[in-house]
Amino acid sequence: MDIIGSFDVKFLQIINEAGVCDAALLPSMEAPDLKKIFETMILVRTFNQRALSLQREGRIGTYASVLGQEASQIGSALALEKDDWIFPSFRESAVLISRGYPMWMLYRYWMGDERGMKAPDDMNIFPMSVPVGTQLPHAVGAAFAMKYRNDRRVAAVYFGDGGSSRGDFHEALNLAGVFKSPVIFLLQNNQWAISVPRARQTAAATLAQRAFGYGIPGIQVDGNDILAVYRATKEAADRARGGEGPTLIECYTYRLDDHTTADDASRYRRKEEVEEWREKEPLLRFRLFLEKKGLRTKEYEEEVAKKALEAVDKEIEKAEKFPPPDPADIIRYTNFELTARQKTELKEFGWEK
Amino acid sequence: MPWTKVYGNKAEFEKHLAGEPGLRGLTYREALLEAASQMLASDPSVFVIGEGVDDSGGVFGTTKGLHQRFGKDRVMDSPLAENAVTGIAVGAAVAGMRPILVHMRVDFMPLTMDQIINHAAKWRYMFGGKLNVPLVIRSIVGRGWGSAAQHSQNLQALFAHIPGLKVVMPSTPFDAKGLLKASVYDGNPVIFIEHRWLYEHMGHVPEESYTVPIGKGIVRRPGKDATVVGISHMVYESMKAAEELMGEGIDCEVIDLRTIRPMDTGLIIESVKKTGRLVVADTGWKDCGPGSEIITRVVEEAFGFLKAPARRVNLPDVPTPASPALEKAYYPGAADIVSAVKKTLGK
Numbered sequence: 262m263d264i265i266g267s268f269d270v271k272f273l274q275i276i277n278e279a280g281v282c283d284a285a286l287l288p289s290m291e292a293p294d295l296k297k298i299f300e301t302m303i304l305v306r307t308f309n310q311r312a313l314s315l316q317r318e319g320r321i322g323t324y325a326s327v328l329g330q331e332a333s334q335i336g337s338a339l340a341l342e343k344d345d346w347i348f349p350s351f352r353e354s355a356v357l358i359s360r361g362y363p364m365w366m367l368y369r370y371w372m373g374d375e376r377g378m379k380a381p382d383d384m385n386i387f388p389m390s391v392p393v394g395t396q397l398p399h400a401v402g403a404a405f406a407m408k409y410r411n412d413r414r415v416a417a418v419y420f421g422d423g424g425s426s427r428g429d430f431h432e433a434l435n436l437a438g439v440f441k442s443p444v445i446f447l448l449q450n451n452q453w454a455i456s457v458p459r460a461r462q463t464a465a466a467t468l469a470q471r472a473f474g475y476g477i478p479g480i481q482v483d484g485n486d487i488l489a490v491y492r493a494t495k496e497a498a499d500r501a502r503g504g505e506g507p508t509l510i511e512c513y514t515y516r517l518d519d520h521t522t523a524d525d526a527s528r529y530r531r532k533e534e535v536e537e538w539r540e541k542e543p544l545l546r547f548r549l550f551l552e553k554k555g556l557r558t559k560e561y562e563e564e565v566a567k568k569a570l571e572a573v574d575k576e577i578e579k580a581e582k583f584p585p586p587d588p589a590d591i592i593r594y595t596n597f598e599l600t601a602r603q604k605t606e607l608k609e610f611g612w613e614k
Numbered sequence: 615m616p617w618t619k620v621y622g623n624k625a626e627f628e629k630h631l632a633g634e635p636g637l638r639g640l641t642y643r644e645a646l647l648e649a650a651s652q653m654l655a656s657d658p659s660v661f662v663i664g665e666g667v668d669d670s671g672g673v674f675g676t677t678k679g680l681h682q683r684f685g686k687d688r689v690m691d692s693p694l695a696e697n698a699v700t701g702i703a704v705g706a707a708v709a710g711m712r713p714i715l716v717h718m719r720v721d722f723m724p725l726t727m728d729q730i731i732n733h734a735a736k737w738r739y740m741f742g743g744k745l746n747v748p749l750v751i752r753s754i755v756g757r758g759w760g761s762a763a764q765h766s767q768n769l770q771a772l773f774a775h776i777p778g779l780k781v782v783m784p785s786t787p788f789d790a791k792g793l794l795k796a797s798v799y800d801g802n803p804v805i806f807i808e809h810r811w812l813y814e815h816m817g818h819v820p821e822e823s824y825t826v827p828i829g830k831g832i833v834r835r836p837g838k839d840a841t842v843v844g845i846s847h848m849v850y851e852s853m854k855a856a857e858e859l860m861g862e863g864i865d866c867e868v869i870d871l872r873t874i875r876p877m878d879t880g881l882i883i884e885s886v887k888k889t890g891r892l893v894v895a896d897t898g899w900k901d902c903g904p905g906s907e908i909i910t911r912v913v914e915e916a917f918g919f920l921k922a923p924a925r926r927v928n929l930p931d932v933p934t935p936a937s938p939a940l941e942k943a944y945y946p947g948a949a950d951i952v953s954a955v956k957k958t959l960g961k
Contacts, residue, residue, distance in 0.1 A: 346709070379744045387708070388741045392732055398698040399733070402705020409661070409687060409711070416705075432698030439693060594743040595778045597801030600829070600876040 268473040270466070272513075273493055274483040278541050280549025288492045292556055298339065298487055299551055300565050302331050302544050305355040307569040308364055311577060312354075312371060316522045320581070321371045325352045329485070329517035330451055332543030334419075335359045336490030337447050337512070341417055341498060346385040346407070348400040348418040352449070353389060356419060360384060364573065368580035376586060385414075394424030397433035397446070404442035404507075415443045415501040417494070423454025425471070426462050434509065438475040443501035445494060446472075446509045450484065451516035456529040472509035484514030485543040517542065588612045619817070620786060620834050620853050620870070627816040640819040642812045645787035646676040646752075649794040650714060652823045654684045657712065660798060661688045663703060664716030664752075673716055674754070674813055700726040700751070704734050704803075707749040712798050720753040720769045720807060727772075734803040735778030750797045752806045755897060757847070757945065763933035768898030770845075773805040774875040774907070780804045780828055781874040783897075785849040787817040789872055792826030800828055809847040809897065831878035833885070837867035840891035840955045843882060843908055845871050848895035848927070848951075855951035866955060874904050879911045886912050890921035891958040895951050900928035925954040 275286045309328055315321045327334060334355035338347070349356050354367055362384065370377025370389075378388040387403075390396035400418035407414045424430055425448055437444050450468055452459045465471060472479025478500075482489045490512055497508035515538040519526045526535075551557035589612040592603050599607070607613045621627035631639050640648065653660045662677060668691045672678030681689035692699045696717060703713040717723050723730070734747045756766035773781045780802050784790040790808070797804035834849060835856050844852035849870045856866040867885050871878065886892050892912055894905035905926040912924065927950045935941055 375740055376742050378740070379742045388737070388745070392728070395701065395728060395733060398701020398729065399705030399708070401698070402702035402707070403709040404705075405702060406706045406709035406711045429698060429701065432695035433701070436693060436695060436698055436702060590742070594741075595739040597738070597746060601879065602876060 268470065270470045270479070270481060272481045272483070273489045274486050275488045275492065276486050276546050276550050278546050280546050280553055282488070282550060286489075286492065288488055288495065292554075295551060295554070295556060298335065299547060299557065300569075301335050301339070301359050302487070302547065303562070303565050304569045304572065305331050305335060305358050306544065307566070307573045308354065308358060308367070311573050312368065313518075313522065315368070315577065321368065322373050323521050323523050324371050325521045326518035327352060327355045329515045329538065329542050330449060331355050332487035332547070333447075333449050333484040333490055333512035333514045336487040337417065337494040337510070340491045340494035341415065344385055345414050345498070346387065346400070346403050346416040348387045348396045348403070348416060349389045350393070350396065350419050350421065350424070351389045351391050352421070353419050357386065360386060362386060364576035365579040365583070368577055369583055372580065374583075374586065375590075394420050394427035394429040396420065397424070397429050398436070400444050401433050401437045401440070401442050404437070404444040405440055408441075408443055413502050415445060415498050417445045417447055417498075419447045419449060421454060422448065422450040422452065422459050422462050422468060423457065425468050434472065434475040434477065434507070437507040438477045441504070441506035444507045445497045445501060446507065447494070448509060448511045449514060450511050451514050453516050453520070453526070453530065455520045455524060456526075458530075467511060469509060469511035477507050477509060479509040479511065481511040481513055484512030485541050485546070487543055487547055515541070589614065618788070618832060618834070620849060621815065621817055622850060622853065624814065624816050637818045638821060639816050640787050640791075642787045642790050642808075642815045642817075643675040645791040645819045646794060646808070647678060647680070648819070649791040650677065650680060651683070653795060653798055654680065654688060656823070659710060660712045660714065661690065661706075662714045662716065663690045663692055663699065664718065665692055665694060666718060667691055667716050673718055674810065676752075676813075677716065696722050696725040697729055700729040701733070703749055703751075704729055704747055707747045708737070708745050712748050712750075714750045714752060714798060716752045718754055719765055720755050721765050721767050723751075723753055723769060730773070730779070730803065730805075731776055735776050738802070739778060746801050747803045748798070748801050749803045750794070750806055751803070752794075752808065755807055755809045755846070757809070757811050758941065760936045760938065760941070761934065762936035766934045768896075768929070770805075770807055770874050771898055771903040774904060775902075778802065779875065781807065782828055782872065783807045783809070783846040783874055784826075784872060785809075785812060785844070785846050785870050787815060787819045789826050791819055792824050793828065793872070795823060796825040796828050799825070804828070807846070811847050815850075826872070829873045829876045829878060831869050831871045831873070831881045833867060833881070834870045835866065835868040837865040837889065839865045839889055840893060840958055841867050841869060841882065841885040841889045842951060842955065843869045843871055843892070843894045845874070845896045845904060848897055851946075851948045852895050852951055854948035855955065858948060858952055859955055864955060864959065871904065877904075877907065877911070879915070882908060883912060883916045886916050887919045890919055891955070892920065892924040893927065893951060893954045893958060894924070895927040895946070898929060899931060900926055901931070903928065922958040922960065925958055927951050927954050
């Protein structure tokens with residue numbers, strides 16, 4: 262028998278857990294760029310920690326923590342151009358913050374306010390998808406529109422290992438391959454889909470290799486290594502912009518917190534497993550890396566943390582002071598123009614001004 | 615107006631055409647093809663996507679030749695993945711395109727319900743009016759040729775239940791052309807349901823581009839004794855029934871509903887206030903269908919005007935049979951409408 266095809270699954274790591282880097286693979290970045298990454302990581306962690314506290318205090322509803330996944334999210338988000346399109350799932354606070362999304366709006370969203378997902382006009386950010394995996398076809402559709410208009414933008418879509426078992430994932434990758442759509446599939450493999458472990462999602466050894474079945478490139482990156490994620494995303498974006506089509510990037514990471522604040526992960530996963538991953542978390546190694554480069558001092562980090570806390574507190578204050586929506590909003594937005602029934606209901610409910 | 619008339623068959627239309635040589639006749643399928651063609655020519659954001667839109671049949675002739683004229687980038691065949699193709703159309707619509715997505719049979723649409731109901735219909739609401747989904751999904755209802763249980767359903771009621779969607783079911787070539795354009799430029803996701811038995815129907819269709827407003831029904835035949843609201847193919851059966859009843863001295867007003875959601879309540883109420891009797895003839899099942907909604911609205915707003923209980927003409931409460939003998943018995947027609955109208959008159 263002849264071998265008519267074979268595929269290599271590549272794994273990319275640039276900085277290891279000890280903070281030692283492979284200089285040949287380092288993306289070209291100056292000190293301010295590296296510091297910006299570090300400062301974004303601290304800001305995200307502060308945002309996240311405060312969100313969890315606010316939830317415990319009953320000041321926001323449910324929240325999905327990003328702890329442990331900062332490298333996968335920030336590294337990829339910073340590798341994209343300003344006018345590229347982002348299609349996030351509900352666990353992508355770090356992606357949005359990296360893109361400059363107002364944090365008060367994110368808090369507002371998690372407080373239960375639709376207006377928190379009305380992205381500012383200069384940001385091409387789709388609303389977070391709470392349904393799992395349904396955003397993949399949307400990204401392919403938007404990418405189709407960009408390619409059709411020849412505007413050299415790319416669509417980046419975020420989803421998890423759980424989402425990769427859904428039909429949407431398979432159909433979207435297949436169609437993106439057929440249409441050669443400029444889309445990057447950023448699979449956040451955090452090992453757990455609520456209580457379902459990665460081993461129960463698929464018998465495949467890696468999630469990255471699924472790309473080969475659809476005739477598109479796939480790579481696994483160390484999702485806790487922010488520069489590896491950055492480099493892989495940048496390369497995928499360059500390929501997409503050059504007309505070479507989609508890429509699947511499996512960011513191999515770990516969800517250190519519960520699925521959401523409504524979950525208790527200790528019921529289904531071992532403490533030891535979590536502790537092992539805590540040693541590999543992304544901030545530890547990036548801090549070591551910066552220290553080796555002489556870019557991180559204790560004073561610098563304290564200053565960054567202080568500024569982050571001040572910024573986050575201001576945003577929380579803004580979110581909590583924001584007036585509640587008008588009841589007429591219930592009727593106002595569903596249709597492009599109000600239907601006769603909607604007009605009647607505005608009157609009946611006494612919401613018409 | 616000549617184009618508001620309903621012609622029972624081609625011969626009848628051609629007889630009328632002979633008297634008015636200035637008017638142009640097109641079949642329902644040609645009207646749909648012309649509408650798509652004109653929009654593709656005038657608006658680069660319009661594209662057509664769906665399984666088989668570029669094959670030689672061209673979706674029963676309604677997309678025939680468009681890929682040759684406008685290219686495969688704008689008239690695209692798609693792999694067999696109804697849900698993702700719908701999601702792609704949703705994504706493209708939000709990114710500024712105006713997709714015309716074709717699901718050749720409405721029976722394929724249960725596979726796309728997640729994208730239609732949970733996404734397309736919700737987004738404008740969920741994101742405070744920031745996003746619009748100007749998407750049209752053309753879908754076709756079959757009847758006959760042994761299409762059977764999984765290839766001939768009438769699922770308009772499923773979509774009509776959902777806020778945020780619009781559902782149109784044109785019955786004439788003029789409306790098919792005008793409503794397709796209105797749907798593409800409506801700004802909301804529109805489910806556009808055609809009936810295969812209408813494709814050969816002819817009527818007056820102006821060559822220039824025009825729209826027919828969504829949400830407006832039309833009186834096809836004025837009358838004073840009973841109101842018959844027909845939907846899609848059942849408009850023709852209603853017209854036949856009205857003619858037959860006229861022979862017995864019963865004068866029916868026939869309304870073509872044209873849009874299922876939002877519904878033209880005013881037109882129906884006005885008619886029932888005049889006639890006091892109501893029959894609704896729909897192509898689908900009875901329970902929770904457009905007929906239920908129409909009668910409820912009349913009860914809510916004009917109960918005192920009803921002189922007799924309202925009646926519905928629908929399919930039996932079972933799936934479509936494949937056997938020609940059973941199929942013949944399955945589908946209601948003019949005779950059933952005649953009998954329903956007579957019941958409202960105590961006959």
